[in-house]
Amino acid sequence: xxxxxxxxxxxxxxxxxxxxxxxxxxxxxxxxxxxxxxxxxxxxxxxxxxxxxxxxxxxxxxxxxxxxxxxxxxxxxxxxxxxxxxxxxxxxxxxxxxxxxxxxxxxxxxxxxxxxxxxxxxxxxxxxxxxxxxxxxxxxxxxxxxxxxxxxxxxxxxxxx
Numbered sequence: 001x002x003x004x005x006x007x008x009x010x011x012x013x014x015x016x017x018x019x020x021x022x023x024x025x026x027x028x029x030x031x032x033x034x035x036x037x038x039x040x041x042x043x044x045x046x047x048x049x050x051x052x053x054x055x056x057x058x059x060x061x062x063x064x065x066x067x068x069x070x071x072x073x074x075x076x077x078x079x080x081x082x083x084x085x086x087x088x089x090x091x092x093x094x095x096x097x098x099x100x101x102x103x104x105x106x107x108x109x110x111x112x113x114x115x116x117x118x119x120x121x122x123x124x125x126x127x128x129x130x131x132x133x134x135x136x137x138x139x140x141x142x143x144x145x146x147x148x149x150x151x152x153x154x155x156x157x158x159x160x161x
Contacts, residue, residue: 002084003158004093006101008117009108014144018108018125019094021147022154026092033090035083037097046073084161092158104157108144122157125150 007015016036023032046053052073055062062073072086080101084093095103099120107121111129123140126132132141142150 001091002093002161003091004084004095004103004161005154005158006095006098006103006105007108008097008099008105008120010112010114013108013110014125015096015108018106018144018147018150019096022094022151025147025151030091031089033087033093035080035093035095035098037095092154093161094154102159104159106142106150106153107139110144123153 007019009015019034023034026032046056052062052064052071056073056075059075061075064071064073078086080095080098087093095101099105099117105121105123107117107124109117109124109126109130113124113126113130113134115134118136118139121139123142124130124135125142125144126135127144135141140153142153144150
């Protein structure tokens with residue numbers, strides 16, 4: 001079983017927290033993989049002066065391996081298929097962002113809803129701060145604070161990949 005589902009929404013809407021809660025809950029029963037999009041190219045993964053930092057700044061593809069982890073630093077953008085093939089050993093893939101990918105998608109909103117996301121989502125996870133009357137009837141409404149409900153949707157609606 002290799003299934004995928006995606007999460008999208010504005011900054012600070014709770015996407016990362018929701019994905020973290022889902023992963024923590026499912027990790028004992030499933031092999032979980034997570035892909036996070038960084039559209040602003042802001043993420044920093046290594047410290048200046050360390051060997052891996054020096055190697056990465058040569059422009060090469062770099063893999064750092066240890067007894068407990070493997071870290072891959074790449075200068076090349078990867079397609080979803082390439083990333084899936086690299087990770088390979090997982091049951092459920094949770095994707096944050098990348099709204100153009102053809103995956104079942106939950107929109108995450110707090111306070112205001114950005115209607116431009118509606119064309120990408122099959123469901124929304126919202127809290128009590130959201131006016132649910134603004135959500136079209138063809139989009140399922142999930143309680144952002146009910147992790148069991150969200151997980152049930154993920155398991156039922158995720159796409160085989």
